[in-house]
Every structure is written in structure tokens, then in C-alpha cells.
Amino acid sequence: MSVAQSSALRCLLFDCDGTLVDSEILLADVMGAILPEFGLPFSARQYMDEFRGVRFQTIVQTLEARFQALEEDAFTQLEAGMRARMEAHMRSQLKAIPGIPAALDQLSHHAMAVVSNGPERKIRCALESTQLGHHFAGKLFSAYTLNVWKPDPELYRKAAAAMGYASHACIVIDDAAVGVEAGLAAGMQVIHLNHFPDEETTPEGAIGIHHADELPAAIAQLG
Template identity: 85%
Template sequence: MSTDKSPSSPFCLLFDCDGTLVDSEILLAEVMGALLPEFGLPFSAQQYMDEFRGVRFQTIVQTLENRFQVLEEDTFSQLEAGMRTRMEARMRAELIAISGMPAALEQLSSHPKAVVSNGPERKIRCALESTQLGHHFAGNLFSAYTLNVWKPDPELYLKAAAAMGFAPQRCIVIDDAAVGVEAGLAADMHVIHLNHFPNEESTPEGALGIHHASELPAAISRLSTAAIA
């Protein structure tokens, strides 16, 4: 697919999923806070929110194993399966879109869009179905588990951009987590950091920080105007 997009054409918008499109982070934190101690790995929901938002599940478990104890052989697959089952049930029953995001997506209807997530494709689809946001993305879903590369590696966003037919410089990453912002910047893309915790987190240099999804259309318009100028 050609990546020869003119400066006046719409940017391609690459959205993270958890914490950016859907308010799933606290659900995941609670699931992990309940499940991991059952397997002998001390963990709390607050610890996920403070230290591990957006991080690959396997990386979280490996970090905890290094701190506490190594799981018995073949235990990880059982642990992950339990986490996925509990999480999907919580999402289908409780998940909502990030405040202001449905309206923002409607305002951005002229832009091609994709979801680029560290989560499995089944989880992405569950999130979009549960919040009725799927129609905005026309099936353009890119999972780290499918592409076998995880943020903060920029290759996940680069592969998504190539599949969408856009050069990195014509893409805008929208991500709430540090690993995603880092990946977008390393991919040489424009990055909007949806910073839910401005009193605790700072937006890295090179990214544009916003605090609410309602600010997203104006932020994208600002980047578009700057690119044309």
C-alpha cells in the first residue's frame, strides 16, 4: 500500500485501547490484585496503577517473580487464562468508554483510525463491543500478541502505520500510558498523551499532553495546522 500521503490529507490516528478508548485499567488492576496473590505473588490494584499501566502481562509476572518467587513450571499459562477469563467477564458487565471519547471520535470521523494495543485481539474486540466504539475503526485492529511485538518497542506502531498505508510522520498516536507514549515518540510519530494523572505524571518532551478526551479534536487540529504550515 502506498504511503505517499499529501500534507493536506488527514492524519492517520493510532489509538491505544485500555485507558485511552475504554476505562478498563481499574478493572484490570482489581482482577490482577485479586488473582496474583492466589499464585503466591504479592500484588495490589494500586500497584498496577502506579507501576504497570499498559505493560505486557508476562512482563508484570516476570518482574514479580524476580522480586518474590519463581512460579512452578507451566503455572503461567494457568495464571494468564484465569486473568483473561475474569477480565472479559468484568469488561462485558462493567466496561465504559473513557469520558468524552465517543463524542471526540464522532468529531474525528474524517480521519482514518486504528486501534494499536498491547492486549490480545480478543480483548480489543471485547472492549470495542462492550462500549459500542467498534464502528469508528472499520476493523483496523493491531494487537501486540498478533504482531509479536509490544510497546514500548516502536515497531508495533510502525507496523500498524505501514498496514494503514501511512508514513510515520503522517500518524498521530493517542496513548495514556508511558510505554505507549515512548513507543510513539520512538516511531517518529506525533504523540498525544492523554494524561489522566497530571499531578502524578508528566508528559514527555516531544508529546502533546491533554487531560480529557474532549480536548482531542482541538489537539489534532493544532497538529494538522502545524504540519501544513
């Protein structure tokens, strides 16, 4: 057993969008603008209600099945345009989720990593724009790099292995249903940062909190 596994301290695996940074509404606005330009009806509200945390390609494929297929090679152009607009929005407008900077300061004695369905460039942009990157020391795990996307639990399992921790020694912190599902299926303890308690229910087996300032106490309780 490794030193990390034998330690009483847990490895904290953070989702990025909606958990560390308040990017969901920015992404919703970008998607609500660009998808209709390519003939796929979509709104910002629809992203928040139905697709939070879901892989972009999966969203597009779902819309294609509902409405119409994109023209040949249009997806590459669509994704590039979406990423460029989103990066510009993030660099000018992105903020950390309220309470997260202080919570990360309190949790700095734990090993911590970011595990996201987004591309690594987007993760880095988010952490740079909100000055949170120093908490993670480059320990960033992107679904695009590992070629597996939440809700597949393998994304969290691969991140845990790379960090040197067994699944049972990890705590997932995620705001989206796909991430909570992935963490539970990976055999990890899960804290659901539930921003919409009147609309969303925390799944059985996860701990629900409503504000990031509750996070240190929740992790201490699990420990």
C-alpha cells in the same frame, strides 16, 4: 507516494485500555486478586502506579524476580484465569473513557486504528462492550498478533504501514508511558491523554491533554 501519505488528513492510532475504554481499574482489580493466588504479592494500586500498559508476561516476570518463580506451567493457568475474569468484568462493567465517543464522532474524517499491547480478543471485547467498534472498521493491531510490544516502536510502525501511512503522517493517542515512548520513538506525533497530571509528566515531544474532549482541538492544532 500513496494517496494516504499525500493527504492532509492524518492517521490516528489509538491505544485501547485507558485511552478508549476505562478498563485500567478493572484490570488492576483482577490482577490484584489473581496474582496473590499464585504466590505473587500484588495490589490494584501497584498496577496503577507501576505497570499501566505493560505486557502481562513482563509484569509476572518482574514479580517473579522480586519474590519467587511460578511453578512449572503455572503461567498458562494464571494468564487464562486473568483473561477470563477480565472479559467477564468488561462485558458487565466496561465504559468508554468520558468524552471519547463524542471525540471519535468529530474525528471520523480521519483514518483511525487501535494499536494495543492486549490480545485481539480483548480489544474486540472492549470495543463491543462500549459500542466504539464502528469507528475502526476492524482495523485493530494487537501486540500478540504482531509479536512486538510497546514500548518497542515497531508495533506502531507496523500498524502505520498496514494502514498505508508513513510514520510522520500518524498521530498516536495513548495514556500510558510505554505507549507515549513507543510513539515518539516511532517518529510519530503523540498526544498523551494524561489522566494523572499531578503524578505524571508528559514527556518532551508529546502534547499533553487531560480530557478526551480536548482531543479534536489538539489534533487540529497538529494538522
